[in-house]
Amino acid sequence: MRFLIMSKTNDYFEAGNPPSPELFERMGRFIQEMAAAGVLLQADGLLPSSTGARICAHDGEISVTDGPFAESKELIGGLAFIEARDLAEATEWGRRFVEAHDGECEVEIRQVAGLAGPGDHS
Template sequence: MRVMVLVKASKSSEAGEMPSTELLTAMGAFNERLVEAGVMLAGEGLKPSSEGARVLFSGKDRVVTDGPFAETKELVAGFWMWKVASMEEAIDWVKQCPNPMIEDSEIEVRPVFEMDDFGDAMTEELREQEDVIRAKTDAMGA
């Protein structure tokens, strides 16, 4: 199964405070372990919400709001995409992660939908379309 591992933002990450050399070293070593174990598919840190935007969809209308966004605890500062055997395995890996923030922090783990999760709504034509899209993104190195 694939899981998205979300590193929640903190006051320091939203303030644009950069991690120390020690934290970067620890996170690099953790990421190496994930890769060597065949778990890590992707992972990146995100810049503060002050450099981002949100797009609100309301019917056919689109409203863009520039950051920063007020609720730090609801923001994401980084992510990983992992392939694991179970949620338990993903949680075990998270427990081994260095604290990703200067202060206390939180990491959320969420399973990714697979095509079979959609049941009959995922027709053969839609499966083929998804396969083509994944092949193209794989070729791009995404």
């Protein structure tokens, strides 16, 4: 089963500050560990929302808003796609993701629906 681990950003990273060398090193080791375990499909950090845009559709009207998205409380700052046996295994990798951040981060884990829809757990 494929899962998406999303880490939430904070004011420090939203201001455009880079990760500390220590965090960068810990995350590098963690990513290498996930790759060696054969679970990692992709992992990336995201630039601050000031470099992005949000597109919304309401009543047939489409609007585009350039970042930053200051009104948003829970912006995604990074992601990892993994292949895991089940939610319990994915949750363990998510827990270790948080540990790599010295416990100073929040992640959300969601199972990815297959091309056939919600029942396709490939």
